[in-house]
C-alpha cells in the first residue's frame with residue numbers, strides 16, 4: 001500500500017485526505033482546528049490521529065503534500081498604470097496565484113496611497129505598468145516611491161521591460177527585496193501572468209509560510225507547495241480539461257463559500273456565443289479566479305449585510321421576527337467557529353450563503369452592454385460569457401455540510417433585473433461532499449490522472 | 461522606433477483599410493499597436509498611455525467620424541497626452557462635402573492632420589515621420 005497524504009492548513013481547519021495511490025481510492029479524510037497561534041503541528045497531529053484511528057489499517061504514508069491558507073492566507077497589493085489594463089493584469093496575476101487583493105493602485109502613487117500601502121496588511125506587492133516598449137515613466141516613479149517609503153514586503157516588478165534596468169538601480173542599494181520578471185501585459189490587452197505567478201509562489205513557499213508561523217509544519221509535511229486557492233484552481237482546471245484519455249467536464253465554475261471570502265473559479269474561454277457581440281477589454285485567462293473579501297459566512301457577515309437592503313435580505317430570510325438579524329450577523333463575525341443550533345439560525349446561514357453566491361457570481365461573470373450607435377444597436381461583451389457552462393461545483397464549509405446546498409447554488413443562474421450578466425443558464429450542480437478539491441489539486445502535481453478520476457467519482 | 465496607435469473609431473466595422481495601414485506602417489519601421497475596429501476614444505487613449513505612443517491614427521469610414529471624434533483632443537489632454545499627434549483619415553464625413561471645410565472643422569477639434577477620402581496611407585507616411593522626429 002502506498003498512501004499519499006494531502007494536507008490543507010486552512011484558516012479554521014487543518015484538513016487531511018489520505019489517498020491510496022495503488023488502489024486508486026480515497027481512504028479517508030479528517031480535520032482539526034488549525035493551531036497557528038501555538039504550534040501548527042498540534043492541529044495537524046490531532047487530525048492525523050483521527051484519521052489513523054478511523055482507518056487503523058491505513059498503512060505507511062509514503063508521500064505528503066501540503067497547501068495553506070492559514071493566518072489570513074496570502075494578501076497582495078497590485079499596482080498598474082491604467083485601471084482596465086496593466087492594473088487589471090497585475091490583479092489577475094495575484095488572484096491566479098491564490099492571493100487576496102484588497103489594494104489596487106493606478107497611475108502615479110500619491111503620498112496618501114503610499115501611506116495606505118505601508119500600513120496595509122499585505123505580504124507581497126506586484127508592481128506593473130506599461131507594455132514592453134511602452135510607458136516607463138510611471139512604473140519608475142512608483143518604484144522610487146516604494147523605495148523612499150522603504151516598503152518592507154517583497155516587491156515583484158512585472159511591467160515594461162524597458163524600465164527594468166532603471167528599477168534595478170533604484171532598488172539595488174536599498175533594503176528592498178525585489179524580483180524582476182516578465183511583464184504581465186507585454187503587448188496591449190495581452191495577459192501574460194505565468195512568470196509573475198511563479199515568483200509569487202516561490203515567495204510564498206520560502207518567506208510567507210515562515211512569517212505566518214506555518215514553517216514548523218514542514219517537519220512533518222515537507223515543503224508547503226502553494227496557497228490553497230491555487231490548488232483549488234488547479235483541481236478545477238484538471239477537471240475541466242481532462243488528462244490524457246480521461247475526459248474532463250468542459251467549461252465549469254467552482255463556487256467556494258468560506259468564512260471570510262467567497263471565491264469563484266471559472267475554467268473556459270468565455271468567448272461571445274453570438275456573432276453580433278463584440279469582445280472588448282483585456283484578454284481573459286482560461287482559468288480565472290475572483291475573490292470577494294466582503295462576502296463570507298463568518299468574518300465578513302457584517303460587511304455582507306451592509307451590501308443588501310433589508311428588503312432584499314427578507315427575500316432570502318422569511319422569519320417574521322427580524323429583530324435578530326443584526327445580532328445574528330454580529331454573533332457570526334465575533335465567533336467565527338459558530339455553528340447554527342436551531343432552524344432560524346440555519347435559515348440565516350442559508351440566506352447569507354445565497355447572497356454570497358449571487359453577488360460573487362454577479363461580480364465574476366462577463367456582461368453585455370448595448371451601445372446605441374448611428375447604425376442601430378451594437379453589443380459589447382466585457383469579461384467571460386459563461387452562459388453555456390456545463391457544471392457548477394460547490395465547495396467550502398457551509399455548502400458541504402448543508403442538505404440544501406444545491407438549492408443555494410441555484411443562485412448562480414438567478415436572472416432578476418441583471419439580465420445582461422452572462423451567468424450560467426442551465427448547469428448541472430455538483431457538491432464537493434468530502435471537501436477534496438484542494439487535496440486533488442495537490443495530488444495532481446504528481447498523479448494528475450488519479451486526481452481527475454477521484455474528482456469525477458466524488459463530486460456529486 | 462516610433463510607436464503609433466491605430467484603429468477604427470465608433471461603431472464602424474470597415475476592417476480592410478485598418479489591416480492595410482497596420483501592414484504598411486510596420487513595413488516602414490513603425491511599432492504599430494492596432495486596437496482594431498469598433499474602438500472608442502477611451503480605447504485609443506488607454507492604449508496610447510500604456511504603450512507610450514507618439515501618435516494616434518484614427519480611421520473612420522462609415523460617415524459618422526465627426527460625431528465619434530468630438531472632444532478627442534480634449535480627452536487626450538485630460539489624460540496627459542497633449543504631446544501625442546492626432547491624425548484622422550478614411551471617409552470621415554457623409555457624402556461629398558467641401559474638404560477644406562471638413563479639414564478646418566477637424567483641425568479646430570485639435571487634429572494635427574486630416575486626410576481626404578482616397579488618401580492612401582503611403583501618401584501620409586512621410587508627413588507623419590517628419591512630424592514625429
Ligand code: B12
Nearest residue numbers: 472473474475476477519522523548549550551554555584
Ligand atoms: C467593404 C465595405 C463595407 C463592408 C465592410 C466589411 C468589413 N468588415 O471590412 C460592409 C458591407 C460591412 C460595409 C458596411 C457599411 N458601409 Co461600407 N463600404 C465598403 C466598401 C465597398 C469598401 C471598403 C474597403 O474595404 N476599402 C478598401 C480599403 C483598403 O480602403 P479604405 O477602407 O478606404 O482605407 C484606406 C484609406 O481610406 C486610408 N485610410 C483609412 N483610414 C485612414 C486614416 C489615416 C490617418 C490615413 C492617413 C489614411 C486612412 O488608408 C486605407 C488603406 O489604404 C466602401 C466603398 C469603397 N470602395 O471604399 C464602402 C463604404 C465605406 N461604406 C459605406 C457605408 C455607408 C456603409 C454602411 C453604413 C452601409 C449601411 N447603410 O449599412 C455600413 C456601415 C457598417 C458599419 N457599422 O461600419 C460608405 C461610407 C460613406 C461615407 N462615409 O460617406 C462607403 C464609402 C460606400 C459608399 N460610397 O457609400 N461596408
